[in-house]
Amino acid sequence: MKIGIADTNFARYDMARAAIKELKRGCSAEIIRYTVPGVKDLPVAAKILIEERGCCLVMALGMPGPKPIDKTCAHEASTGLIMAQLMTNTHIIEVFVHEDEADSEGELASLAERRTREHAENAIKLLYYPERLTREAGTGQREGFEDAGRVGD
Amino acid sequence: MKIGIADTNFARYDMARAAIKELKRGCSAEIIRYTVPGVKDLPVAAKILIEERGCCLVMALGMPGPKPIDKTCAHEASTGLIMAQLMTNTHIIEVFVHEDEADSEGELASLAERRTREHAENAIKLLYYPERLTREAGTGQREGFEDAGRVGD
């Protein structure tokens, strides 16, 4: 079993290190890492990891900047990541941390670390423990932040 | 006959439970459930349910958050769900309840329950009673809210 990690040198935090640590803690899959310049390069990298490197799931890690153009880039990348999944019938877990989600550099680093780790847990559940995701369904999970929780009932 | 249900652990209400209850009430199809983290993971999940699990219709259930980034995610997910349908010639009924459609948590829960159930009815009509949909054509149906009704005539 191989898990791919596509990350960028545009990001200001080594999200892949966080992902790898968490994946290694939770499963014994082989990890293949593929670094590209920016988030718009992630879709094809993820597709190559799936189709040419045999990965059965990819984590796509990016940190879009705070400007409007960065938001547009992130949107384009996300659209591409969804398309890549549809072309391969394989999950690509998008982990994007927007620079303006945090108020300081330290907070940005913590958020990136935590969100990446929590999404690595999601990756493991998707591959090994899908019933755990179903148990959490509708519970308002929020990666990197406090969970929002259930409403009603 | 198999019907797929793709839902998320991001949602704050167990929409799948509502869907399953309604589907079981109205037909005898086997139901296959597939829970993913968020709405952007729904398109590939729906496509897998169709192509690898034999579902002839999928309900895609999600609850996008209230922030602009959540709206963008929902838009990306919707675009992917339409693409997945075109790639499979199979209906995927999108049931999204936006957190900011309701004024309180209780109202949000009721809306999610009701909209999901009414879309489950739509799913049943699409599969078993298409003539009922045609009879309702142009009557301003609104899932989760009061119907808007006809104009003219």
Next chain:
Amino acid sequence: MKIGIADTNFARYDMARAAIKELKRGCSAEIIRYTVPGVKDLPVAAKILIEERGCCLVMALGMPGPKPIDKTCAHEASTGLIMAQLMTNTHIIEVFVHEDEADSEGELASLAERRTREHAENAIKLLYYPERLTREAGTGQREGFEDAGRVGD
């Protein structure tokens, strides 16, 4: 020759009735109707009408609501309808009437009736009389409203 009509029960006017009346007045094609819940279900319905029911043209009829989310849905549906055309090399005539294009319910009904009929005429021209479209090229045709007319010359 078969012409498909995909319509919705979300719409507040029976646009399909208008389309069928006009199509029957202008040609002898067999008409196949397929009603779905909302505009986002139209792309796959249209593609099914083309690929599985043998239609050589489809009219996709919808009435998006006035809220921003409705505008987004309409945009997603339109994108899907264009993709469906590219995947089938077949025309899908989109006839969308936005609720906020009219000032009253009566006006909305008239607009829906008129625009649908004028697009049914376009459908007939595309299939039977393409030279008539070329004769009208550049003349500022507006379905449902007064034509805008030529500029220059």
Next chain:
Amino acid sequence: MKIGIADTNFARYDMARAAIKELKRGCSAEIIRYTVPGVKDLPVAAKILIEERGCCLVMALGMPGPKPIDKTCAHEASTGLIMAQLMTNTHIIEVFVHEDEADSEGELASLAERRTREHAENAIKLLYYPERLTREAGTGQREGFEDAGRVGD
């Protein structure tokens, strides 16, 4: 060698006439014209011209209106035209003139005439004289307006 021209009866100027005149002046390709109602019908028309009528390049001519909905239509059409090119490995030169680019009807007509002609020249260069395009690379060409010119150097 065949060149396709897809145009609309929504446009308020006979852009195809301008294109045909310029193409005939610059090359001996056979010209096939295909008129559709609006810009959203252009992508499939262009693809049909390429795949079923043997065109090795298509000019897609349209004149989007000034309202926000018209801008959205133009965006959807452009996205479809790019997709059609990717599906066929063939250039489709988009020539859109937005009604609100001009201050008067006369100016709109002149702009449509000039932009169409200058894009017809581009079409000829793409097919017959690619080295001329390379010679112009980075020179700030603007079809229909004064060129913007080089910066730097």
Next chain:
Amino acid sequence: MKIGIADTNFARYDMARAAIKELKRGCSAEIIRYTVPGVKDLPVAAKILIEERGCCLVMALGMPGPKPIDKTCAHEASTGLIMAQLMTNTHIIEVFVHEDEADSEGELASLAERRTREHAENAIKLLYYPERLTREAGTGQREGFEDAGRVGD
């Protein structure tokens, strides 16, 4: 090994010259240049360079204008470039310099020169030295501007 360069005559700076200089400095790949009118013509040009001219990577160089319509064009082009990559499993490095990123023509020229060169370095790393990209992962690289640097740690 062949590297493609797709550029435009709309751009106001000869970005291809900068790219070629940098590529020749860093590798011995054959370079194939393909100039098109504008950024929306880049996706199909890049795909042709890959599929019909044997390029194993393409740089797509463009300089979108400052108006809202130019931003929309750039967005459409970017979406197409990502799609072209997914259809070919090949990297297309997008190098777009927006006219309004710079305060003067001189600054615009410098930015275009520098960003293009730094992306040419990225292209070389992707093809020949992928481990260097991984070494830079998470370091906040910014092509054409000062790097943003790491956060945390």
